[in-house]
Amino acid sequence: MNSNLPAAESSVxxxxxxxxxxxxxxxxxxxxxxxxxxxxxxxxxxxLMLDIYEPAEKTxxxxxxxxxxxxxxxxxxxxxxxxFEGEHPSTAVAEYCHEFARRGYVCFSIDxxxxxxxxxxxxxxxxxxxxxxxxxxxxxxxxxxxxxxxTQQMMADEIEAATDDMSQAVAFVRSRAHxxxxxxxxxxxxxxxxxxxxxxxxxLAERAPVAAVVALSGRVSMSTAEAHVTGTRGxxxxxxxxxxxxxxxxLENLDGPAQHMKQMGLPCQIVRxxxxxxxxxxxxxxxxxxxTTTDVENLMAGFLYKHLKLAELCD
Numbered sequence: 001m002n003s004n005l006p007a008a009e010s011s012v013x014x015x016x017x018x019x020x021x022x023x024x025x026x027x028x029x030x031x032x033x034x035x036x037x038x039x040x041x042x043x044x045x046x047x048l049m050l051d052i053y054e055p056a057e058k059t060x061x062x063x064x065x066x067x068x069x070x071x072x073x074x075x076x077x078x079x080x081x082x083x084f085e086g087e088h089p090s091t092a093v094a095e096y097c098h099e100f101a102r103r104g105y106v107c108f109s110i111d112x113x114x115x116x117x118x119x120x121x122x123x124x125x126x127x128x129x130x131x132x133x134x135x136x137x138x139x140x141x142x143x144x145x146x147x148x149x150x151t152q153q154m155m156a157d158e159i160e161a162a163t164d165d166m167s168q169a170v171a172f173v174r175s176r177a178h179x180x181x182x183x184x185x186x187x188x189x190x191x192x193x194x195x196x197x198x199x200x201x202x203x204l205a206e207r208a209p210v211a212a213v214v215a216l217s218g219r220v221s222m223s224t225a226e227a228h229v230t231g232t233r234g235x236x237x238x239x240x241x242x243x244x245x246x247x248x249x250x251l252e253n254l255d256g257p258a259q260h261m262k263q264m265g266l267p268c269q270i271v272r273x274x275x276x277x278x279x280x281x282x283x284x285x286x287x288x289x290x291x292t293t294t295d296v297e298n299l300m301a302g303f304l305y306k307h308l309k310l311a312e313l314c315d
Contacts, residue, residue: 014064014310015301017102019055025080027052030168032113032161033120042120048165050110050172051079051094053101054181062183064308066100067108067169067210068093071193071217073141074158075116079109082192090279091296093192093216099282099297106182108173112165112198115154116147119161126163126205127156128223134249159197166191166202170210186308188236190214193278196240203236204228212307214300215240217278219250225257231264237307238268241286241296243276250278267307271299 011018029050033042055063070077070093082092097107113119115138133156139149170189177184187210189199196218202208204220205228213236229235238261242250254270261268271286273296282297294302305311 013314014104014305017099019057019102019104021098021101022054022056024052029110029172032165034113034117036118036120048111048168050108050169053097053107055101055104059181061313062177063104063106063181064186064310065106065173065182066097067110067173067189068097069110069112069166069191069195069198071191071195073138074162074194075114075141075145079111088277088279089281090192091282093195096282103301106180108169110169112162115150115158119158121157121160122164124164124206126160126201126224127221128227131221131223137247137249159201162194162198163201163206166198167206167208170202170208174209186211188212188214188304188308190216191218192216193218210236212237212304217242217246217250219254220257222253222256225260229261229264229266235266238266239300239303241271241273243273243278243280245277247278
C-alpha cells in the first residue's frame with residue numbers, strides 16, 4: 001500500500017472510511033464512589049456512562065474496539081464535547097470515535113469522575129506513594145472555575161479514580177463483547193490530555209487487558225513506568241502525540257518513560273507535532289516514522305492497523 005495515500009481514502013478495511021455510523025448514548029458501564037472521605041469512604045455512588053459509535057451495518061465477524069476518554073484537566077469536558085473558550089481548537093474524542101466507527105471500529109466515548117466530585121481513589125494505586133504531581137494546569141483550570149488550588153493528595157486521588165473508571169470501561173466492553181460485536185483481542189484505549197493519562201495508567205499500571213494505547217497530549221510518569229512496565233507478555237503498544245510547544249508538564253522528561261518501555265520490549269512511538277501546543281485538530285499534519293507526511297488521525301489508524309493486527313481480519 002502506498003504510504004503517501006491518506007488512509008481515509010484507502011479501500012483497505014479499517015483504514016478507509018466507508019461505513020455509516022450508529023450512535024447509542026448514555027449506556028451505563030459501571031459505578032464510582034464520590035464525596036469521598038479517607039475516614040468514612042464514599043458518601044454515595046454514581047453511574048458511569050458511555051456513548052457507543054459503531055458501523056450501522058451488521059456483521060458476523062467481531063470488530064476491533066477503541067475506548068476513549070475526554071480531556072479537561074480532570075475538571076471539565078464531557079463524553080460528547082471538550083471545546084473550551086480561550087484555547088486553540090482541538091478535536092473531541094467523540095469525533096475521533098465517530099471517525100473510527102466509519103473505519104469499522106466499535107468505539108466508546110466514556111464519562112468518568114472529576115475532581116470536583118471528590119472521587120474515591122480505590123485500592124489499585126497506579127503511582128508510587130509520594131510521586132510529585134505538577135498542578136500548574138489543573139490549578140489554572142480551577143481558577144477559571146472559581147475553585148481554590150488543589151493539593152497533591154486531591155490530584156493523586158483524582159488520577160487514581162479516573163484510571164479505575166477507564167479500567168471499568170475496558171471490563172464492561174470485554175464482558176459484553178459478544179453483544180457489542182467486539183473482538184476482545186483487538187481492544188485499544190486512549191484519550192486526550194487527562195483522558196490520555198488515565199488510559200496509559202490503566203493499561204500499564206492496572207494491567208487493563210488491551211493491545212494498544214493512543215495518548216493525545218498525555219504522558220505517563222517515569223516512576224509509574226519503572227514500577228509497572230516489566231516486559232511481561234501482553235503489555236500494550238503505545239503511541240503518544242505531543243505538541244512541539246506543549247505544556248511543560250507534558251514535555252518534561254517525556255523520553256525517559258518511552259525509553260524504559262522500549263528497553264522492556266514495548267513498541268512505543270512519540271510523535272511531536274510541529275508548531276502545536278497542547279491542543280490540535282485530528283487533521284493537523286505530522287511526519288510518520290518513514291518520513292512521509294500524514295495527519296494525526298490517519299497515523300493513529302495506521303498504528304492501530306499494525307498493532308491490533310487488523311490485516312488478519314481482511315483475509
